[in-house]
Amino acid sequence: MIRKRFLPVMLCMLIMYACQAGNVERLKDGLLIHLPTPINNGPRQVKLQVVTDKIIHVSAGPGENMATTPSLMAVVTGSPEVDWTSEEKNGEVILKTNALTATVSLGTGQVVFRDMAGNIILQEAAPNGPVFTPVTIDGKNLYRIRQAFASPADEALYGLGQPQTGVMNYKDQDVDLTQYNSIAAVPFLLSSRHYGILWDNYSITRFGDDRPYAQLGDLTLYDKDRQPGGLTATYTSAQQPDNIYLQRQEQQIDYAFLPDMKKIPTAFPMDKGKVTWEGFISPKEDGMHKFFMTTSGYIKVWVDGTLVLDKWREGWNPGPSVFQHLLHKGRQHALKIEWIPESNQAFVSLKWLSPTPEALHNKWMLSSEAGEKLDYYFVYGSNADEVIGGYRQITGRATLLPRWAMGFWQSRERYKTQQEIEQTVAEFRKRQIPLDNIVLDWSYWKQDAWGSQQFDPARFPDPAGMISKLHQQYHAHFMISVWPKFYEGIPNYELFDKKGWLYKQNIKDRQKDWIAQGYVSTFYDAYNADARKLFWQLINKNLFSKGVDAWWLDATEPDVLSNASIEHRKALMNPTALGPADQYFNGYALANASGIYEGQRQANPDQRVFILTRSAYAGIQRYAAATWSGDIAARFDELARQIPAGINFSLSGLPWWTTDIGGFYVEDKYDQPAPQGAAQKEWRELNTRWFQYGAFCPLFRSHGQFPYREMFNIAPDNSPEYKSMLYYDQLRYRLMPYIYSIAGATYHKGYTVMRGLVMDFGADTAVRNIKDQYMFGPALLVNPVYTYEARSRNLYLPANTGWYDLYTGAYTAGGQTISANAPLERMPLYVKEGSILPFGPALQYTGQRAADTITLYVYTGKDAQFSLYEDEGLNYNYEKGQFSNIPLHYNEAAKTLSIGKREGSFPGMLQQRAFRIVKISREKATGLDFNQPAGKTVAYNGEEQTVTL
Known part of the structure; x- marks a missing residue:
């Protein structure tokens, strides 16, 4: 009778315990944890998948079922062969491998990673785990996803692709991961604490503080006479500052995209004008305030009399800059901005954020616009090489590029005829300048036939013969530019259009490009597997069959319309074959490269694929893809930014990177057949210093707009500049046994060629913020000179x-x-x-x-x-x-x-x-x-x- 009386109590206690403990399913390669009482906008399920002893795949979702959409970046699945154990105690589930433990709170879903001694390596920031905000995009139910992680004060953080802001260590920084010309977003983060996080999401993502950037007017503004209401904006002639077109108070500086050009005062001639904003800013709180600028043309910014930015970019391709400044509540801080647009299409935008909120102190965060679940890989290692090796284990080995790709490449924007290409290579051989690759940039097709993948016979009468001559007579290889772009109405356009494999919004908009009178065009949907196959078939038929050795995949952000707003850029690639453009915005380059790689390997299994692509994403290294830093400016300050850009790109797990030696586009003082006087001296020195740096980049490549970029066109052969460039070219070739050995190690051992100092000297805390030095392989410390x-x-x-x-x-x-x-x-x-x-x-x-x-x-x-x-x-x-x-x-x-x-x-x-x-x-x-x-x-x-x- 006593037992019967206590049975209901015991059952009740067991039910209460089960509810408290949740439901933990043991899978063949990990655990699926159903949280008993999910918090609002928090996870209902958390999954830990064991990939290796040191790699744990974490997924979480707020619904009853976890999304199972295949990853584009990851090629691994869990491994049931890895030994691991699990247990539940004290309201937690603990998964243990031979190298680490992962603990999940049954109350919040928070995940903590520890080493075998019990020391915390990384933990999702308390008190909550991920945050899911439901959104419906094009009829698909998705989530905005945020996940914060605790970060000790002495932690340093690297990777994230190629942001191009000149920042090396991202600790307490904010990074916008949006694909753009010269910005390659790769969502892999490497910590000085010997872990990495691969964020498996393809939408626009922010690292750090994800509050929306605020307009300058959210500060209290005063004009130059200290009158409240806005900054004094003075629109003048650039050459005659006393010639004032307009002066007024303005509360924001926001000419960021094409639609914003309508806000420029109609009386202001942008190509001849100058704008000066000056006055005072006053914050509502003390602290380090953050500023985000997108600029083209000439820009200078002073805060409290200190010059914090001095930059130039070509009008059509604005670039990002960031700076921080200590501001005090109620105090008026002087602000002055000078902008010379220099063309009728130039851009400037200044946004701002107040000091990082307390909730994000000693934390870092990733937040994405759209996803079906939270999805990341935790990678642990004893050093940076092991962590990067883990990234490649998840996303695929970096294929070994052909040996000739390690040599010198010559390119320019652009060789216009077959004769120019042959004459250029002949001159290299005549002068005994080492060379392995000549590159043909865009517009080798007929003017009205972009996307034909065919040479204009008037300028390239015998492309197969030309390539054969390059191979047989000059022992040079040939790379060609291939865009995913098609002019409306050409036969290749029709092939894709009848299958529904084109993005059609640009066609509906009747948007014309910049060629001659302008042509309406669009891009193909690289997320469609059959469309990728057709794209390769056209390239194979028209180009590969003629002997082309390598592929330059340009505008792979995709850049359907340069300088369109981000929202319009999404519309221009919507929908993709996989889902809304919001969800897949950042992954286009990965999908596009996969089609070329897989197509060529099938067409000719004995020839190594080699791809150069302007954009990149996690996993692209498995498709024989290298990336270059985009259409950057020919300036010393831009050269300085290339060094941390290349280092962080390499720390993102992608080993093959290059830059336009000399910078792509030039200021007016250089834009002539032979720059004269002071401009000539600076031009030659800029190219010489950049060439020295380029010789010790993973790939060694000269490219840029007019003036011509061959070293014999930059400086005479008796000049110190020419002799220096020739010396480093020859030295690169002397080092080929060293270079090809470390190239082999990228495939066989997961090695990294361009090595931030934290990789080899992590115990020396003095190296953590060094952004202008790096190791080239295990032996060489490279120290570029980037000051005129x-x-x-x-x-x-x-x-x-x-x-x-x-x-x-x-x-x-x-x-x-x-x-x-x-x-x-x-x-x-x-x-x-x-x-x-x-x-x-x-x-x-x-x-x-x-x-x-x-x-x-x-x-x-x-x-x-x-x-x-x-x-x-x-x-x-x-x-x-x-x-x-x-x-x-x-x-x-x-x-x-x-x-x-x-x-x-x-x-x-x-x-x-x-x-x-x-x-x-x-x-x-x-x-x-x-x-x-x-x-x-x-x-x-x-x-x-x-x-x-």
Whole structure:
């Protein structure tokens, strides 16, 4: 009787416990957790999927069912082979692998990651987990998604693609992840705490404070006479400032997109005018206020008399800038802005945010406009390489590009005829300037046939013959520009249109482009798998069949209409085959590249695909895609921004990146056949400094608008500028054994070529904010010069190692900032103590000869090692194991260099070669000189040899 009496109580207690504990389903590769009492706009379900010991896939949704739409960026699924355990206690579910634990709160759905010692690596910010705000877009029920994470004060954050604002460390910064010409958004974040977050979402996303940017008028504004109501806006002639067209008070500066041009005063001639805004701003609270600018033309901004921005961009392509300033409540802070539009289409916008709210202090946040669920991958590692390797494990290996892609490419906007291309390459060979690739930019088709993928026969009478001549006579490769754009009415347009595979809004708008009288056009829907196949079929038939080696995929944001508002840009690509443009806005470049890659691999499985694309997204590295930094300005300040842009792009997990050496578009002072006087001097120095930097980017490429960009058109061959550019071109080719070895490591070992200093010297906190230095592979510290007429530069030598000047061999201890000599002809380069740097023979092109003699420069002081990687360079046999490695090891204690037994083989492999060995030590500074006698020479036949140095 007693048992019967207590049975209902026990059942009630069990039911209460079950309700409190929730329902935890054990899956083959993780856990699905149903929260017992979901909070408003919070998750109802949280899923932990075990990918590896160190990678956990987190999904969460507010509904009864979790969305199962396939990922575009991720190629992995969970692994049931990974050992893991789980338990429930104290209102939490704990999943444990051999490397970390992930804990989910049954009350809030909050996820916390810890290492095996119990230390928190990362935690979703308390008190709540993700926030889901329901939205309906084009009839589809979606969510706006926000997720905050706790962030200790000493954390540094990197990656996020290529924002182009000059920022290196994103701690306490805000980043807008919207694809745009020169802005490549990649939602992968790398932390100094040895974790990464891959945010699996394709909509426009914000990192940091996601409050809407406010108009300047949300501050209290005063004119230049301190009268309240707005800033004094004075519209004048640029050449005659006393000629005032209009003066008035204005509360906002917001000419950001094409529709905003209507707000420009009609009496103001933009191409000849200047606008000055001046007065005072007064905030409602103390603190660091954040400012966001989009500008083209000339812009200068002063706050409290301090110049905070001085920039120029071509009118049609505005770029972003950010700055912060300490403002005090009630105080009037002076603000002055000068804008010279310089053309009838130029843009300027200044927005603002008050200090970061308390709720986001010591946190970072990702928020996306549209998604079916929260979806991210947590990646843990012992170092940055391991974390980036985890990113590639999720999204796919970076394919190995053809070896010739590591050489020098020449391009310009643009070669207009077949004759120009042939003559240019002939001149390179005549002058013995190393070259591997010539690039044909847009408009090789007939004027009214954009999208035909066919050469204009009047200017390119024999394209197949031209390409054959480039291959056979000049040993050069040929890359061509291919846009996803089609003029209305051409046959290729009709092929896509009858299938419904075109974005039609631009057609309905009757929007014309900028060619001649203008033509109506649109882009194809790359999210449609069949449309991608058709796009490749056209390229294969009209271009690949003629011998084209590589693809330049331009305007892949997609840029259907430049400078359209963001909302209109969505309308211009809506709907996609997968769903609303809001949901898939950022992923176009990924989808477009996949079609080219998959098509070519099927058409010719023995030829490596190579793609250059203006936009990028997570996962694009698996499609043999490199990215360049877009249509940037030919300015020293723009050169400075390229350095953190390239570093952060590489820290985003994408190893192949390049920039237009010299900058794409030019100021009027340069826009002539031969700039004169002071402009000529600056132009030559700008290109020389950029060329020095470009030689140590993952890919080495010159491109830009008029004036012509070949080094012999920039400066005469007896000039220091020409000699410097030739020197670095030749040095790049000498370094090919080193460069191709680290290229091989990107595929085989998940390596990164362009390395932020935090990757190799993370324990040295002094490197965390350095944005103008990086490692090129394991040995070379690159220090670009980006200031006009600078002949020295301050640079930091990371601690806990020593450094050798590459040119002289002089040794300097690390852990200090030095002033390095930087004559016009040279950029400071240092070699890390304990490095082996292999140099090959002088080459005119990468395939000219095998590296039968390699000079090993051994920088002593510490043990050193390097693996010399080789394969056939053009095909995919490396995926089948056909490659070789020669391990090199220097033992500091024994003073010996071991050239190890060759591992692996491939067709055509050199069976014998000579290694020349040059020793560099603290006691004996030996400079870089390929004509100097070697200390020792070793005849190598694949068997291990050890020599004493």
